Amino acid sequence: MNPPRAFKITHISVLSTMVAALTMAGTLAAAPAAAPSPQAAVTARQAGYKKMGGAMKALNEQLKSDAPAKDVMVGAARTLATTAREQPRLFPAGSGPTAGVHTDALPDIWTDRATFDAQMGKLIAETGKLLTITNGGDVAAIRAQAKATGATCSGCHRQFRADS
Amino acid sequence: MPLDEKSATGTMFARIWDAPVRLFHWLLVALLAFSWWSGEQHEMEWHRLSGYGILALLIFRIYWGFVGGRTARFAQFLRGPRAAFAYAKSIAKGPYAAAPGHNPIGGWSVMLMLATLAAMVVAGLFAVDVDGLESGPLADYVSFDQGRAAANIHGFVFNLLLALVALHVLAILFYLVRLRHNLIGPMIHGRRAVSGNDPVEDLRASPSKAMLGIVIAGICTYVIAQGFRL
Structure with a gap:
């Protein structure tokens, strides 16, 4: 049993998901609508x-x-x-x-x-x-x-x- | 020692390449050059026909590797790596003694060129051009993407073959310049000068077996060119 480590992994994955979401939002905002x-x-x-x-x-x-x-x-x-x-x-x-x-x-x-x-x-x-x-x-x-x-x-x- | 003829100067000659081997060699040179040209010019009807010619030559050569003259047989010229190393060492040490047919390294060169040629021909049979207009006779059996992949392999293997041909020509030049041994003449007329203590066995190439090989190669090529739909 190793709860602190499990927590750490979850923490990192939440963080990376947030970063990925932010990056995606940034890309979408920067992309032109039509072409x-x-x-x-x-x-x-x-x-x-x-x-x-x-x-x-x-x-x-x-x-x-x-x-x-x-x-x-x-x-x-x-x-x-x-x-x-x-x-x-x-x-x-x-x-x-x-x-x-x-x-x-x-x-x-x-x-x-x-x-x-x-x-x-x-x-x-x-x-x-x-x-x-x-x-x-x-x-x-x-x-x-x-x-x-x-x-x-x-x-x-x-x-x-x-x-x- | 079966010596064919004696020239005016008293040099003795022995046959080392049978006629089918020599015909195969020079027809292949001509058809490869023509295939390259017709491919570059997008003359695909000619390119296909030329490819069928090469396919027939290849089938004949494989057949002849089992029943042909002594020096044409795979069993005669396929030697292990030890024999190849020993031969390389003997070349470096000198004096040069000509092999009675393919030498152990030349034998591997022949096999490598035949295998590369076979890979190129097989890829060409399945190849499709970028427009989906021109294709090899077996392209119906594969998807457009697979046919495109085959076309790319066909082109890549051709470059590989060119590299092997360059190596082949360089080796012949090495023998000519460094070892003062002409390999080109014998591939044209089939004979090589021999001395009394250089025994060269008879070739024993059978004309009827050669005829049978031509028929087999022709039928196989026709069936493949029809896409196995007869």
Whole structure:
């Protein structure tokens, strides 16, 4: 039995909880309300692109198979179209490679913002078209539009993403 | 001592590398260079085909390591660390006596390069590009994230392989410059000059077994390239 020691541990943990709570409150107060922080933006956009990459992989697998499953293709196209719309706002100023966070985003995104935004617009348009065509169910047409959408991805990546 | 031929100067030659070993070696050099180039250029259709070529070479070489000519067999050139140390010591002491095939250190170098090559090929089979557009033939069996991890491993192992190739070339230059022993010529024409007190056993490489190996490598590669969906 060792009550003083147990008390001490409790004391320290209460203290550290209080410190942690205070730190968190401070961070929340300091954070701007609207725009995501650079690190949060990088994390969010990477998660979005991974979702899109996975959807594109799933779609291409169906298109390669002898009997493409329409529901899988529609699901993938929907993920692509929905996620594409969320991506443009995840590139706030300061979330480039200078922010000290790991990102393959090239500085050109912010120095040539008009071109980047045009590419983003194209991505939203192509993925929207892909969803419409996939809903139509014509496999040859889906294949052609999947190719066009993929070309939009790689075209923008060549210009604005570090090739690793 | 089976000596193939005698040159005009009276030097005797013995065969030390069979034709499949030499073909494997130089085709691998060519396909590795082409794979690197096509990968850099994002010519993924060519990159995949080149990779299938390397896969077929690898399968053939493993098969040939069991049934090939004397110097091609793993059992002949895989020696323990003691033999490797003894060989290093004999090199340092001199005079240099050529090994009748891979020397104990060269044998380990070959195994290390083959293992690295195999790791790179296997990772490439499961690799997916960042857009989810291009992928290896077995990528359907893994998730996007796993495929991305495979692609990263594929690239990392390639750098590892480059380091081993650099070491390989440096070793050959060391033999050429310091030991005055040309290892490049024999890998091209298969023969090495021998003296009377330097017995080199016959290779006994079987052409029919080589043919069988080519068929096996071709079928295995085709099945893998189809993602086991026949």
